[in-house]
Amino acid sequence: MPNEAIQRIGAGRYEVLVAAGLLDRLGPLMAASELADAASYGIISDSNVAPLYAERVRAALRDLGGRAELFVVPAGEASKSRREWALVSDAMIARGLGRDSVVIALGGGVIGDLAGFVAATFMRGVPVVQIPTSLLGMVDASIGGKTGVDTPAGKNLIGAFHWPALVAIDPALLSTLPDAHWRAGFAEVIKHGAIADEGHFNDASALAPALSRARADTLATIIAHSVRIKAAIVASDEREAGPRRALNAGHTIAHAIEHTSRFVVPHGEAVSIGLVVEATLGERLGVTAPGTAQALRTALRSAGLPTAAPPDLAPSELIAATRTDKKSRDGVVEYSLLARIGAIDTAGGRYSRPAPPTLVEQALTA
Numbered sequence: 001m002p003n004e005a006i007q008r009i010g011a012g013r014y015e016v017l018v019a020a021g022l023l024d025r026l027g028p029l030m031a032a033s034e035l036a037d038a039a040s041y042g043i044i045s046d047s048n049v050a051p052l053y054a055e056r057v058r059a060a061l062r063d064l065g066g067r068a069e070l071f072v073v074p075a076g077e078a079s080k081s082r083r084e085w086a087l088v089s090d091a092m093i094a095r096g097l098g099r100d101s102v103v104i105a106l107g108g109g110v111i112g113d114l115a116g117f118v119a120a121t122f123m124r125g126v127p128v129v130q131i132p133t134s135l136l137g138m139v140d141a142s143i144g145g146k147t148g149v150d151t152p153a154g155k156n157l158i159g160a161f162h163w164p165a166l167v168a169i170d171p172a173l174l175s176t177l178p179d180a181h182w183r184a185g186f187a188e189v190i191k192h193g194a195i196a197d198e199g200h201f202n203d204a205s206a207l208a209p210a211l212s213r214a215r216a217d218t219l220a221t222i223i224a225h226s227v228r229i230k231a232a233i234v235a236s237d238e239r240e241a242g243p244r245r246a247l248n249a250g251h252t253i254a255h256a257i258e259h260t261s262r263f264v265v266p267h268g269e270a271v272s273i274g275l276v277v278e279a280t281l282g283e284r285l286g287v288t289a290p291g292t293a294q295a296l297r298t299a300l301r302s303a304g305l306p307t308a309a310p311p312d313l314a315p316s317e318l319i320a321a322t323r324t325d326k327k328s329r330d331g332v333v334e335y336s337l338l339a340r341i342g343a344i345d346t347a348g349g350r351y352s353r354p355a356p357p358t359l360v361e362q363a364l365t366a
Contacts, residue, residue, distance in 0.1 A: 004019045004020045004021055004216075004217070004220070005019065006018065006019040006022065007019060007220065007224045009224060009227050009228055009231055010231070010235075011143060011144075011167070011227075011231035011234065011235060012163070012231070012234065012235035012238065013145075013163045014163055014164050014165055014166060014167065015166060015167070016142075016143065016167040016169065016227050016231060017029065017166070017167065017168050017169065018169045018171070018220055018223055018224045018227065019169075019170065019171075019220065020170060020171050020172040020216040020217070020220060021170065021172055022168050022169065022170035022172075023053065023056055023057065023060065023131065023168070023170045023172070023173065024056060024059075024060055025060070026057065026060035026061065026131070026168055027060040027061055027062065027063050027064055028063075029166075029168070030061070030064060030129070030166070031063070031064060033165070033166070034127075034165075035064075035102055035127060035129065035165055035166065036064050036065075037100075038064070038066045038100055038101055038102040038127075039066050039067075039098065039100040039101065040066050040067050040068070040069060040096070040097050040098075040100070040101045040102075041061050041064075041066055041067070041068045041069070041101065041102050041103075041104055042069050042071060042092050042097050042101055042102070042103045042104065042118075043057055043058070043068055043069065043070045043071065043104040043106055044071045044073070044088060044103060044104065044105055044106065044107075044111060044114065044115035044118060045070065045071070045072055045073075045106040045107050045111060046072060046073050046074065046075040046076075046079065046107050046108075046110070046111055047072055047073070047074050047075045048075040048107075049075070049106060049107045049108070049111070049133050050070065050072045050106070052133075052176055053106060053131075053133060053173065054070050054072075054106065057104060057106055057131065058070070061104075066102075068104075069092070069095050069097065071088050071091055071092065073087075073088065073111075073114070075110075076110070076263075077110055077150070077258075077263040077266070077267075078263070079110055079114060080110045080113055080114050080148075080149050080150050081149050081150060081151075082149055082151070082158065084114060084149075085114060085117055085118060085121075085149055088114070088115075088118050089118055089121070089122055092118070092122060097122075098123060099123040099124075099126060101122070101123075101126050102126060102127045102128070102129060102165070103115055103116075103118060103119035103122070103126060103127070103128040103129070104128075104129050104131060105119075105128055105129065105130045105131060105132075105142070105164075106131045106133065107131075107132070107133055107134070107137065108132065108133055108134030108136060108137040108141070108181070109132075109134065109136045109137045109140065109141030109267065111137075112130055112132060112137050112141040112142050112147075113141060113146070113147055113148055113149070113156070113159070114147075114149060115128060115130075115147075116128050116130070116145075116146075116147030116148075116162055116164070117147040117148050117149055117158075117159055117160060117162070119147070119162055120147050120159075120160040120161075120162030121160065125162065127164075127165040128162065128164050128165060129164060129165055129166045129167075129168065130142035130164045130166070130167045130168070131167075131168050131170075132167070132169060133173045133174075133176075133177075134174075134177060134181050134184075134185055135174060135177065135181065135182055135184070135185025135186060135188075135189070135223075136181070136184055136185035136187075136188060136267065136268055137185075138169045138171070138174075138185070138223050138227070139185060139188050139189055139192065139223055139226040139227060139230070140185075140188040140226075140230065142164070142167050142169070143167065143227055143230045143231055143234065144230060144231075144234040144244075144247075145161050145162055145163035145164065145234070145238070146159065146161060147159050147160055147161070147162050148160065153324050154255065154259055154321075154324040154325065155255045155258055155259055156255075157324075161238065161239060163238075169223060169227070171216050171219040171220045171223060172216055174219065179304075180266070181268075182211050183211070183268060183269070183303050183304045183305050184266050184267060184268020184269060184305075185268055186204070186208060186211055186268070186303045186305070187250075187268040187269070187271040187272040187275070187300065187303075187305055188226070188268065188271060189204045189222060189223075189226050190204055190205070190208075190272075190275070190296070190299050190300060190303070191247075191249055191250060191271060191275060192225075192226045192229040192230060193205075193229075193341070193342070194249065194275065194296060194338060194341055194342070195229075195246045195247070195249050195336075195338065195342075195343070195344045196229045196233070196246070196342065196343070196344070197225075197229055197342055198341050198342030199342075200225050200226070200229065201299070201341050201342060203222065203225075204222060204299070205298075205299040205302065207222060208299060208300075208302040208303035209302050209303070211303060230247065233246060233247060234247075242349075242350075242351055243351060244351075245336050245351035245352045246336055246344040246351055247336075248336040248352065249275060249278065249336045249337070249338060249344065250271050250272075250273075250274030250275035250276075250277075250278050251271065251274055251336070252274065252278065252322055252325050252333060252334070252335050252336075253270075253273065253274035253277045253278055253309075253318065253322070253335075253364075254267070254270035254271045254273065254274030255270070255274075255321075255322075255325055256318045256319075256321035256322045256325065257270040257273060257274065257309060257310075257313060257318060258270045259321045259324070260313050260317050260318055260321045261310065261313060265310065268305070269305060269306050272300045272303075272305035272306055272307060273306055273307060273308060273309055275296050275300065276293055276296050276297050276300065276307040276308070277308075277309070277363050277364055277366075278335055278336075278337060278338075278363070279292045279293035279296050279337075279338055280293040280363040280366050281335060281337065281355055281359060281360060281363035282335075282337035282338055282345065284359050284362060284363060285337070285353075285355060285359065287337055287339065287345045287347060287353070288337055288338050288339060288340070288345065289338075289339065289340040289341075292338055292340055292341055295341050296341075309364055315360075315361045315364040315365060316361075318364060319357050319360055319361060319364075322360075332354050333354060333355070334352035334353060334354050335352060335353060335354075335355055336351055336352045337352075337353065
């Protein structure tokens with residue numbers, strides 16, 4: 001496993017490396033770049049991940065010469081907050097990290113977003129290396145340069161675009177992932193196929209029932225394909241002016257579910273529900289091919305994911321929550337809808353469109 005060939009994926013301004021055993025090869029890989037010149041490395045992780053992998057990252061960085069400092073936040077979505085951003089930033093200053101530092105984001109999607117935002121704002125911006133440890137982080141959160149924190153008003157409302165200097169994906173790290181986290185990450189894998197590649201959708205759907213038992217090389221192939229899809233979309237539209245909006249498929253409803261449930265429903269499960277609801281909405285609007293919602297429902301259920309909003313979340317509450325979504329324009333909520341499995345709706349040259357609340361409510365209760 002440690003000698004597995006590295007898949008190198010160009011992602012515009014940076015490179016994504018995918019290989020089992022990559023974590024322990026991090027030092028030599030960074031030694032060949034400007035990242036090796038850092039005086040210090042700030043490893044930001046959470047209380048679940050740090051005990052598993054932080055010392056291995058320290059060991060991998062040891063030969064680079066700079067000191068490595070570890071900053072640990074509580075595990076969970078609640079840590080993706082302005083409070084934790086401030087605490088970590090203050091702790092980095094207190095320990096003497098400066099503009100010649102590199103931030104290492106070691107964790108899942110929450111850590112990727114939080115550490116990325118710390119890097120974007122610390123000393124007006126320092127490099128960040130993303131080392132995702134969850135499937136969700138590997139195929140989604142670590143790719144694309146979006147960083148940020150949540151607020152009481154909504155998810156990801158405070159943040160910045162800050163591209164990583166490097167993304168290092170080691171599928172072997174998934175061996176410690178709980179089953180629920182496997183499923184949550186797989187919602188984004190399914191989404192990538194749904195918006196851009198029917199073949200990838202079919203491959204992912206076939207793998208879904210035995211996902212957590214898949215071989216490392218199979219996982220590496222599926223992860224790398226998902227990364228290529230997202231990286232290509234992001235490279236064509238770094239700041240979400242057009243094509244990048246395709247990546248928001250399912251996310252308008254998903255973010256409303258997360259916010260309304262106070263994050264009891266985790267991101268991956270919310271995305272799963274959002275994909276089906278928004279495909280149903282698209283079918284009712286006449287822009288999504290009939291049968292698309294059912295195809296998504298079947299694939300996502302085979303991965304053990306929910307496909308309908310929890311009954312205790314009223315449709316009226318969810319619709320109200322969509323109005324605070326960062327994708328809304330002048331108070332009008334927009335949805336990135338599928339044309340069919342493998343393609344996003346781009347009618348009129350747009351990658352998102354508004355929908356009447358009455359149809360949204362029908363889709364939520366279908």
